[in-house]
Amino acid sequence: METLNWIDKSAWADGEWQQEPDRIEWVYLGLPCLIVRQNEGTLSGYVAINKTHPYYGKDMDDNELKSIRVHGKITFSGGTHQNEDPRAVCHKLLPKTANDWWIGFDCMHSEDVIPIMVNFFNFGDSTYKNIEYVKNQVESLAEQLNNLKTE
Secondary structure (H helix, E strand, O other): OEEEOOOOOOOOOOOHHHOOOOEEEEEEOOEEEEEEEOOOOOEEEEEEEOOOOOOOOOOOOOHHHHOOOOOOOOOEEEEOOOOOOOOOOOOOOOOOOOOOEEEEEEOOOOOEOOHHHOOOOOOOOOEOOOHHHHHHHHHHHHHHHHHHHHO
16 A cells, blocks of 8 residues: 655645545555545545446446446546546556546535535534545445446
């Protein structure tokens, strides 16, 4: 597992996000996995599949992708975009592979705490979806995608 930090969180409220990395890459069940912190402080999770997978190239609004169970729902489906932005959905820390198709979700829903807004907004019963939670969701997504390719 490789990690990277780049966001200045000094103006943010105290919370576990202060000590968390902003990017994590690892491989689970042979599938590249990624967690990226967005500018608002929330985390997004992604799993890459290759051209042989039945969901390769499918839009996030495709009915098959809608059947995947992850936090919120699938909110991203797209090809690798190699660029310098540390939030880019691609390999930055692990060896790069071309032609990956990434499927992912975000943690910026009504039941999610948004770290950059904690000082200005009462989130009530909402909770912050931390690295551990998002990693578990990413690995669940990888398991679901892995099961599909072997059926």
